Structures are given as C-alpha cells and as structure tokens.
Amino acid sequence: MGVVETMIGIVVCICLSGTVVIQKLVQQYAEDPNRQNEKDKDFAANMRFFRKWLFFIAAFFSGAYIIYNQVAGTPWQAHLQEWLDLIFRWLHIIFGISWVGASFYFVFLENSLNRTEEIRDELAGNLWAIHGGGFYFLEKYKIAPKQIPKHLHWFKYEAYFTWLTGTCLLTIVYYFNAESFLLNPEITQLSPVLGVMIGVSSIVFSWVFYELLSQTSLLAPEKRPIFFLIMVLYLLAVAYCLSIVFNPRAAYIHMGAIMGTMMAGNVFFVIIPAQKEMVFAAKEGRAPNGELGKRAGWRSYHNNYFTLPVLFIMISNHFPSTFGNEHSVLILLLISLAGAGIKHFHNQWERGELNRWIVPISLVLLVLTIYLTAPKSREELANADKVPFTEVEAIIGQRCRPCHSKTPTDDVFIVAQGGMMFDTPEQIVASKDKIMNRAVITKTMPQGNKTKMTMEERTKIETWIMQGAKLED
Structure with a gap:
C-alpha cells in the first residue's frame, strides 16, 4: 500500500471513529437532565457541528480514494x-x-x-x-x-x-x-x-x-x-x-x-x-x-x-x-x-x-x-576549458526536459512548471539566469533531484553560463 492509500485510510478511520464518539456524547448530553444549561447546550451544538464536518471529510476522502484508484x-x-x-x-x-x-x-x-x-x-x-x-x-x-x-x-x-x-x-x-x-x-x-x-x-x-x-x-x-x-x-x-x-x-x-x-x-x-x-x-x-x-x-x-x-x-x-x-x-x-x-x-x-x-x-x-543569499563569484570558470552547448543540451534534455517541455514525460507534472520549457536551444538560452539560480546556486531543481542531476553536471551548466551561454560549440 502506497503513502496516498495509507494516509487516506488513516484519515477516514479517524473521522468515522470521531463521528461515532461524538454521536454518543451528544446523545448523553441530550438525555441528561443536569446538562441542559446554556453552556452544555452550546457544547452539544459544537459537537454536532464537528460531527458533520468529520463525516464530510470522511466522505470526501473516501470519494477521493475511489477516484484515485480509477485514475492512478x-x-x-x-x-x-x-x-x-x-x-x-x-x-x-x-x-x-x-x-x-x-x-x-x-x-x-x-x-x-x-x-x-x-x-x-x-x-x-x-x-x-x-x-x-x-x-x-x-x-x-x-x-x-x-x-x-x-x-x-x-x-x-x-x-x-x-x-x-x-x-x-x-x-x-x-x-x-x-x-x-x-x-x-x-x-x-x-x-x-x-x-x-x-x-x-x-x-x-x-x-x-x-x-x-x-x-x-x-x-x-x-x-x-x-x-x-x-x-x-x-x-x-x-x-x-x-x-x-x-x-x-x-x-x-x-x-x-x-x-x-x-x-x-x-x-x-x-x-x-x-x-x-x-x-x-x-x-x-x-x-x-x-x-x-x-x-x-x-x-x-x-x-x-x-x-x-x-x-x-x-x-x-x-x-x-x-x-x-x-x-x-x-x-x-x-x-x-x-x-x-x-x-x-x-x-x-x-x-x-x-x-x-x-x-x-x-x-x-x-x-x-x-x-x-547573494551568489558567490565564480569568475575563474570563464577561463576554464570550454563547455560546448551540445553537452549542456544533453544534460538539460535528460534532467530537466521531462518536466519543462511542451509535452512533459514526468509522471507527476503534466504541464511545464512555471511555464518554463527547454525544448529548443533558444528557450534554454533565454532561461539561463533561472537555470543558474535553481539548478546551480540553490540546487533546488530538479525537484527533489528526481532525475539524479550530478554535481559534475551542475558545474558544466554553470561553466557554460559563465562563458557566455553561447550556442556555438
């Protein structure tokens, strides 16, 4: 059983158990002649309110589970x-x-x-x-x-x-x-x-x-x-x-x-x-x-x-x-x-x-x-061995394009996140600053490093950008 099914099952069980407990509590308050003052009536009204919401949440997640199984x-x-x-x-x-x-x-x-x-x-x-x-x-x-x-x-x-x-x-x-x-x-x-x-x-x-x-x-x-x-x-x-x-x-x-x-x-x-x-x-x-x-x-x-x-x-x-x-x-x-x-x-x-x-x-x-939060200067990379665009394009194609494309292949993202697409060389060059920030400086992309981008690949992208982000090899 996956994390989604486990969580939905736990939530539904807790909510249904809560509705049963609250129903018994409300019934006890209604039948007890010593619990008919303003405070007890307010408490019972609140419990009925929460019972409705717990039932709604249980029904919502049960329906979500059924739909999830159909579309998984x-x-x-x-x-x-x-x-x-x-x-x-x-x-x-x-x-x-x-x-x-x-x-x-x-x-x-x-x-x-x-x-x-x-x-x-x-x-x-x-x-x-x-x-x-x-x-x-x-x-x-x-x-x-x-x-x-x-x-x-x-x-x-x-x-x-x-x-x-x-x-x-x-x-x-x-x-x-x-x-x-x-x-x-x-x-x-x-x-x-x-x-x-x-x-x-x-x-x-x-x-x-x-x-x-x-x-x-x-x-x-x-x-x-x-x-x-x-x-x-x-x-x-x-x-x-x-x-x-x-x-x-x-x-x-x-x-x-x-x-x-x-x-x-x-x-x-x-x-x-x-x-x-x-x-x-x-x-x-x-x-x-x-x-x-x-x-x-x-x-x-x-x-x-x-x-x-x-x-x-x-x-x-x-x-x-x-x-x-x-x-x-x-x-x-x-x-x-x-x-x-x-x-x-x-x-x-x-x-x-x-x-x-x-x-x-x-x-x-x-x-x-x-x-x-200021980026560290890496000016020495400008004079390092030249990194050709073909290498950078191959890295981005393997590590980034599954999500950032007009036709994503990722199993979670069905549209390009943030509207960023790397299908063409021109799109890659136009997004070089964001690529530098997310993939190199903060290393927050790929998301959770799902596609396993290596430090060597990040350094190659950084070097290519520091060398002017040129399309010519």
Missing part, C-alpha cells in the same frame, strides 16, 4: 492533483487574508482606543473611524455588557478554515507526492510513510510544546523576554532538524505549518473558549472572569506577531535563494525576526509609543539576509 497511472492522476492544489491554494489564500486582516484590525483597534475622553465606567475605550464613505463608532467593554446582544459576531471560522485548507494543501502537495516534494534522497533515505509521520509529528509536538510553555509563569510581563527567547531557540532547533530530513522547500513549509497550527490552536483552545465563558457568565448574571479575557488577548497578540513570518513562508517557495541556500535556517530566522520586529514597531506606533531602534535593527537583519 493515467494522465488524469496528475491533472486532478494539480486542480486540487489550485483549489485548496486559492481557498487557503482567501481564508488566510480574512484571518490576517481580522488580526491586524483588532490589534489596531486595541492599540488605538480612546481610553480617557468621555468614557463611561463600563467601557475600556472607544474609537471613531471612517471607511468606505461612512462613519463608524466602536466601543470596547472592560469585561462584558449587562445584556448580551442577540446578534453577536464571532471571528473564528477564518482561522479554522485557513488551518483546514492549509492542512489539505500540505497533504496534497507534500504528502501525496512525498518522494518528489517532501524527501530529498541526497539528504537522507526515508520511506514516504516515515517522512509523512515525521512531518505530522513535528507539527503536533511543536503545538504541545508551545501550549505547555504558554501555561507557565513565563507569560508574566517581566518574564516575556524569556518566553520569546525559548520559543525562538525551539523553532530554530526544529527548523534545523527538518532541514536535515526534508527537501529544503518542504522544511520551510513545515515551519509555516507549525506556526500556523500554534495560531489556530490559540483561537480554538484559548481565545474562543474564553470568549464563550464570558458570554455564559454575562447571560447567567455571574461576574465574568477578566483573567480569561486577558489570557485570550495575549494569545491574540502572539498570533499577530506570527503573521509576518508565516506570510513570508507562504511565498518563500517562489524564491529558492531563501530555502535553497546553504544557510536556509539562518535566513528563515533573520527574516522572521525582522518581520516580528517590524510588526512590534507597528503595534507600538499605533499605541503612540516609539522605539526608534526596532526598524533599523529589522532592516539590518534584512540586509544581512540579502548578503547571505
């Missing part, structure tokens, strides 16, 4: 995978924009509240705003209003669906094609199933580590720098370990999945439960626990600082000089710190506070990253 080994296999990639990537971006936008907006709102002028006792602050041709007036309560409004909007599904579509995308691109995208045989010899298990385990374990650390006293104001340092060192260690095991591009994406899971976990396990408890307390006439709101607020700030590093990782696969560099882990660290620093400056600026050193330090980190 045919051109439709790659075609359907490409469309799944496109659809879930599109959805991931749509939900991600909604989530990040909400995060940025509410942190801005919190930082920009008027907390002093004409504020009623029960309010923490207010804000006047103008947008889209209209005036808006917003108020924040210190804890909760005396009466909960009938229509209360919750910001949670943006986070949930961003995480779900991201998980599907990770599975479709990296786990279903583990041999090509997840693993690099030049780095380590792992089976696809073991590689997938390592990837999933790294995400789950990292979330557990973050959650346990967040429940310690290190979130106290005077200890937050220690919390930040521990998290940076932990993520740095995980990134290094993944870079040893995985394809560089897959290692980066898994770091994005790890941080994204921490963010979604904050929403699902901390922020939303805290908000629900405050709503229940207000409805029942109890004094809401203000500490729950503070805890949720700090997790929301954590998510706010994660956003720029995660957004960088989302686009990094288009820039091989980052993930394909020999210092890829250091580059990820520098850009993440720079992004978090710029976000910190922005948050302080919205509060009317300014630390003038944050932006210069962040810019220095970015400049250092640009320096680290």
Whole structure:
C-alpha cells in the first residue's frame, strides 16, 4: 500500500471513529437532565457541528480514494492533483487574508482606543473611524455588557478554515507526492510513510510544546523576554532538524505549518473558549472572569506577531535563494525576526509609543539576509576549458526536459512548471539566469533531484553560463 492509500485510510478511520464518539456524547448530553444549561447546550451544538464536518471529510476522502484508484497511472492522476492544489491554494489564500486582516484590525483597534475622553465606567475605550464613505463608532467593554446582544459576531471560522485548507494543501502537495516534494534522497533515505509521520509529528509536538510553555509563569510581563527567547531557540532547533530530513522547500513549509497550527490552536483552545465563558457568565448574571479575557488577548497578540513570518513562508517557495541556500535556517530566522520586529514597531506606533531602534535593527537583519543569499563569484570558470552547448543540451534534455517541455514525460507534472520549457536551444538560452539560480546556486531543481542531476553536471551548466551561454560549440 502506497503513502496516498495509507494516509487516506488513516484519515477516514479517524473521522468515522470521531463521528461515532461524538454521536454518543451528544446523545448523553441530550438525555441528561443536569446538562441542559446554556453552556452544555452550546457544547452539544459544537459537537454536532464537528460531527458533520468529520463525516464530510470522511466522505470526501473516501470519494477521493475511489477516484484515485480509477485514475492512478493515467494522465488524469496528475491533472486532478494539480486542480486540487489550485483549489485548496486559492481557498487557503482567501481564508488566510480574512484571518490576517481580522488580526491586524483588532490589534489596531486595541492599540488605538480612546481610553480617557468621555468614557463611561463600563467601557475600556472607544474609537471613531471612517471607511468606505461612512462613519463608524466602536466601543470596547472592560469585561462584558449587562445584556448580551442577540446578534453577536464571532471571528473564528477564518482561522479554522485557513488551518483546514492549509492542512489539505500540505497533504496534497507534500504528502501525496512525498518522494518528489517532501524527501530529498541526497539528504537522507526515508520511506514516504516515515517522512509523512515525521512531518505530522513535528507539527503536533511543536503545538504541545508551545501550549505547555504558554501555561507557565513565563507569560508574566517581566518574564516575556524569556518566553520569546525559548520559543525562538525551539523553532530554530526544529527548523534545523527538518532541514536535515526534508527537501529544503518542504522544511520551510513545515515551519509555516507549525506556526500556523500554534495560531489556530490559540483561537480554538484559548481565545474562543474564553470568549464563550464570558458570554455564559454575562447571560447567567455571574461576574465574568477578566483573567480569561486577558489570557485570550495575549494569545491574540502572539498570533499577530506570527503573521509576518508565516506570510513570508507562504511565498518563500517562489524564491529558492531563501530555502535553497546553504544557510536556509539562518535566513528563515533573520527574516522572521525582522518581520516580528517590524510588526512590534507597528503595534507600538499605533499605541503612540516609539522605539526608534526596532526598524533599523529589522532592516539590518534584512540586509544581512540579502548578503547571505547573494551568489558567490565564480569568475575563474570563464577561463576554464570550454563547455560546448551540445553537452549542456544533453544534460538539460535528460534532467530537466521531462518536466519543462511542451509535452512533459514526468509522471507527476503534466504541464511545464512555471511555464518554463527547454525544448529548443533558444528557450534554454533565454532561461539561463533561472537555470543558474535553481539548478546551480540553490540546487533546488530538479525537484527533489528526481532525475539524479550530478554535481559534475551542475558545474558544466554553470561553466557554460559563465562563458557566455553561447550556442556555438
């Protein structure tokens, strides 16, 4: 059984088992007269919601398995995978924009509240705003209003669906094609199933580590720098370990999945439960626990600082000089710190506070990253023995053209990736800079070195380009 069949079987079994367990739990709640309060009814409603989604996921993957068996080994296999990639990537971006936008907006709102002028006792602050041709007036309560409004909007599904579509995308691109995208045989010899298990385990374990650390006293104001340092060192260690095991591009994406899971976990396990408890307390006439709101607020700030590093990782696969560099882990660290620093400056600026050193330090980190990713000069190759184009064309024909052609022969890619084709000498010469970057400098092509391009072949391509990329032998 292959990695695709194994993963689909595991997902379907987990989902179906979950629906059975949840059904029994909901039935127990419905029959128990002591569980008819507002909180228990809300819990049962949530369980019914998750039962529907688990059943939908099980049905989806079961259908996908049937279709996969029908199209396996045919051109439709790659075609359907490409469309799944496109659809879930599109959805991931749509939900991600909604989530990040909400995060940025509410942190801005919190930082920009008027907390002093004409504020009623029960309010923490207010804000006047103008947008889209209209005036808006917003108020924040210190804890909760005396009466909960009938229509209360919750910001949670943006986070949930961003995480779900991201998980599907990770599975479709990296786990279903583990041999090509997840693993690099030049780095380590792992089976696809073991590689997938390592990837999933790294995400789950990292979330557990973050959650346990967040429940310690290190979130106290005077200890937050220690919390930040521990998290940076932990993520740095995980990134290094993944870079040893995985394809560089897959290692980066898994770091994005790890941080994204921490963010979604904050929403699902901390922020939303805290908000629900405050709503229940207000409805029942109890004094809401203000500490729950503070805890949720700090997790929301954590998510706010994660956003720029995660957004960088989302686009990094288009820039091989980052993930394909020999210092890829250091580059990820520098850009993440720079992004978090710029976000910190922005948050302080919205509060009317300014630390003038944050932006210069962040810019220095970015400049250092640009320096680290700069190509090394190999001018001596210009005077080396001449490499004829016929040799380069033979190498590209054997190692690159299976994917980069008008009629690809690869079993995964049915169209030329990135629109790059090497069918003619003119196309090869026109793409020499990209070939230099991907095949020589970053060594991120061929994908997972699927066609076994050797270092000697990469050097010949580099020498030919340094000698002017001439067609004449």
